[in-house]
Amino acid sequence: MREKTWVDGLLDYFLDSSTAVKILASIIAIIGGLLVGLVIMLVLDPSRAFAGFSTILFGLFRNGTQSIGNMLYYAVPIILTGLSVAFAFRTGLFNIGATGQLTFGAFFAVYVGINWTFLGSFHWVVALLAGGLAGAFWGMIPGMLKAFRNVNEVVASIMLNYVAMYFSTLMVKTLIYNRSVARAFGPAESALIPKGFFDTLTNGSSLNYGLFVAFLVTAILHIILSKTTFGFQLKSVGFNRDASRYAGMNEKRNIILAMTIAGFVSGLAGAIMFLVPGRFLTIESNLLQEGFTGIAVSLLGLSSPIGVLIAGIFYGSLEIGGFYLQVTTNFVPELIEIIIAAIIYISALALFFQNAIYKTLKKRKDARLAEVPHE
Amino acid sequence: MSELFDTLNFLIPLIIASMVPLSLVALGGLFSERSGVINIALEGIMVMGGFVGIVLMRVLVDSGLPLQVISLIGLLTGAIVGVGYAALHAFASVTMKSNQIISATALNLFAPALSVFIARIFFGTSNINLGGNYTINEVPLLSSIPIIGPWFFESAYLSTYLGIVIFIVAITFLYKTKLGLRIRACGENPQAADSLGVNVYKIRYLGVLISGALAGMGGVIFVLSFATRFQGTVAGFGFLALAVMIFGQWKPRGILMAALFFATVRVIANAYTAIPGLRDLSIPSEIYSMLPYIITLVVLAFASKNSRAPKAAGEPYDAGKR
Incomplete structure (x- = not known):
């Protein structure tokens, strides 16, 4: 019997907890929304897109408390x-x-x-x-x-x-x-x-x-x-x-x-x-x-x-x-509203993502189980 | 008597100018809901269609094309953009079986933000001037018909006549063709439609996309008729059209009556100081402006038990539940 590694533990955790999968779906929505913002910046003004993007992410740390x-x-x-x-x-x-x-x-x-x-x-x-x-x-x-x-x-x-x-x-x-x-x-x-x-x-x-x-x-x-x-x-x-x-x-x-x-x-x-x-x-x-x-x-x-x-x-x-x-x-601050709208849209698709995540994890687990050599 | 005619000559073209886009956009909502997809994204689709249409028209003004040709191009562009934008709603609600309200809300927020964002980057301001006056002062010959000539054929818009034609074509399509029947069936009983070999998903896509075309074109008409520039908003007109559809009980004739009524109220709200009688009442314009929404609420409260809303509107179709 193959020993359980931390990867198996993690997979089991996510497969057992629907909340964990939902949180993962929320994170996907956030990343997706931010990417939409990045793509729009890249299309409209490629030279400053990455500077702008990092400002959105890290602007918070500009001015201390x-x-x-x-x-x-x-x-x-x-x-x-x-x-x-x-x-x-x-x-x-x-x-x-x-x-x-x-x-x-x-x-x-x-x-x-x-x-x-x-x-x-x-x-x-x-x-x-x-x-x-x-x-x-x-x-x-x-x-x-x-x-x-x-x-x-x-x-x-x-x-x-x-x-x-x-x-x-x-x-x-x-x-x-x-x-x-x-x-x-x-x-x-x-x-x-x-x-x-x-x-x-x-x-x-x-x-x-x-x-x-x-x-x-x-x-x-x-x-x-x-x-x-x-x-x-x-x-x-x-x-x-x-x-x-x-x-x-x-x-x-x-x-x-x-x-x-x-x-x-x-x-x-x-x-x-x-x-x-x-x-x-x-x-x-x-x-x-x-x-x-x-x-x-x-x-x-x-x-x-x-x-x-x-x-x-x-x-x-x-x-x-x-x-x-x-x-x-x-770039003007409307970009934030664009990102928010994109996040809402992707969240609307959340159910799909939750199922997709679940299926991927399940497949991954099955694949790992299949690796176990038959005695 | 002549004062009455002066007032009518002034009001009726304004009412028609409001009524046509209202009924077109409401008809858009009708197509979507009759196919089974609630579409509260009409507002956002209008903004998107209006934005791209107006930007293109602004660019074309310098080319020297006749203004009415440009407005035709703008209207078509609005419709095409509307279809593309509504496809996002169709994808979420039909293919992905998502919550239709959430998806539509996202589209409503996305359109004004994107249009203002782009306008400010390229034009330096969120206002895009039309750069031309698209009013048709008078239609030759027809405007000289006594009484109704000045009402229907003076200070009019090409979009008005086009809108009327589109309205008739769209209704004929919905009620007299096989495809139209299928759209209506998918909103009432998609399971039954499916059992007879109708592809519910395709039909719902069709309903939402037609809805997008009508709303997108409505967006261009809105800017052409009520503004001299585009400011990233259609000021709740899409939601007013939604109220028109509900007040019209999801029926074309009802929509026309509701649009006439709401258009009149809308014109009064903006121009009551120029109307003898109403001027002396001096009711603030906000009261008129909120009237359509309140009336719709009252109608909903008293008619919801026997509502004519399509029975399956808002429910994603799941073939497994047949």
């Missing part, structure tokens, strides 16, 4: 929208409405941030929660439509995205419009999310307490999904609606709650994006991209809260790379 801080700053809203998409996905719902919930939440957060200055040092907390609650309301609508009227949540969310966008534009124009620069006023100083010790720790990066919100939400959603009966019910509705109903679970209530919680998390993302200095609500008719980037992060993170956290931080590093890309080469 400040870059680390900014990476996390970029990551926070995406982690939250990613969690929002992932949480709904575990209940079998596709939350393409994260961008609408985020926009709706952002408006209320900024509105409270501008007007409710009497709140003193609690101001930013209340503004943040206002964003979350508004997002929760906006997420509840497709949840209720799905539960009571059997309306496809994807279609309903797409419609609601545009309603939220026009609503926000209208409200900005009527209530908080800064006419001279044709955009909303910024929130009051007391409503800005504090930077606290991050300011000195990360050498003046933009990172703020939003990071703790992201950690907290990740932890809570992880506990809900893996440790509570409620989470078990949500997942079970996601696996099989009919079976869950048969088992006595209230699938309607679970669908509504899942979408409401997802909306709340997206609303928090919107609040955190706009309760900062230098970013303002606009009156342009464009959906905010962060909601869609959340889909990428959710897919890469295998819809598990901790996976989303890691994937979100990876996104932050890409974003930093994109920032330096513009500074050092003539």
Whole structure:
């Protein structure tokens, strides 16, 4: 009998663990997305393509702790929208409405941030929660439509995205419009999310307490999904609606709650994006991209809260790379969006990759077993 | 009375200019969904087709070709690019049996990013100017017909007439030919279609690719009709077309009615200050703009129990499950 080597051990490990295969598929999606970016750079400007590519990968290490801080700053809203998409996905719902919930939440957060200055040092907390609650309301609508009227949540969310966008534009124009620069006023100083010790720790990066919100939400959603009966019910509705109903679970209530919680998390993302200095609500008719980037992060993170956290931080590093890309080469940061889109596309093919990986590994194992000489 | 005619003469060409691309792109969505593939990538396909079409037209303007010939080339280019881009969606959803929403979302994100990226590298800006005015001021003879002459044959676009022809041809194809019947069958009951020897995969490819052609051409029409330059977006027009398709209950006649209605609302949103009566109401344009989406939601909420959506749309076909 041939002795088992570490290669056999590794093969067995991957063949036994579907999670390991899925993680491998996520890594393939990331590599594939980056390669698409590289190829596009090579086609358009070969002389600077590799310089640009290494900037995207290693831009993070350019400016010491400040870059680390900014990476996390970029990551926070995406982690939250990613969690929002992932949480709904575990209940079998596709939350393409994260961008609408985020926009709706952002408006209320900024509105409270501008007007409710009497709140003193609690101001930013209340503004943040206002964003979350508004997002929760906006997420509840497709949840209720799905539960009571059997309306496809994807279609309903797409419609609601545009309603939220026009609503926000209208409200900005009527209530908080800064006419001279044709955009909303910024929130009051007391409503800005504090930077606290991050300011000195990360050498003046933009990172703020939003990071703790992201950690907290990740932890809570992880506990809900893996440790509570409620989470078990949500997942079970996601696996099989009919079976869950048969088992006595209230699938309607679970669908509504899942979408409401997802909306709340997206609303928090919107609040955190706009309760900062230098970013303002606009009156342009464009959906905010962060909601869609959340889909990428959710897919890469295998819809598990901790996976989303890691994937979100990876996104932050890409974003930093994109920032330096513009500074050092003539490539523009849209390249990051191209890479993200490619990652989503390749993730869509994930099932295929998972099967392919599984088959390759199996073949490899069979081949090794066949090597064993017959006694 | 003459004020009414002035208003109509002003509004009706605008409504037609919106209605034609809306119904074409919605028809694109129809082809895809009737074959069994949900296509929320219409927006991205429009951007891709619009981008390449407009860039080519911009280049051709200097060649001295007549403008209407150039616009014809641009429209065809948009359609071809749309087919190529939609092929990615077909590959993911039909061959790879992927989640159709995820694949389409990727295409929606990819198109604006790529077009802005390329435009900024080659033109130094994300705005590409059309470099010509493609409006047909008046069609000879026809524009002198009383009343309707000014409505249909003044300040019009070549794309409008072409779009109407394509719409008729496409519907005839879908409802009067064998292939059209097969497309519809694959969206309703692919197993039954397969059992009768129809290659479900090929038919679904066909549906998605036709959808790409219509949306890609729609993208070029959008830029030609509503903008003087391309800015890497079609401002949600693809999703509005999706709403048109749903509101039209996945039927051509419904699409036409919905497109007429939504086009009118869209024109009012942009031009209500020029319409006597509405000007005095002074309802903000955003209210008009969100109306189509809200109405579609209401329709969905009350009609979803007996929805006309193709039964198999969104499900990858698996011959093993027959």
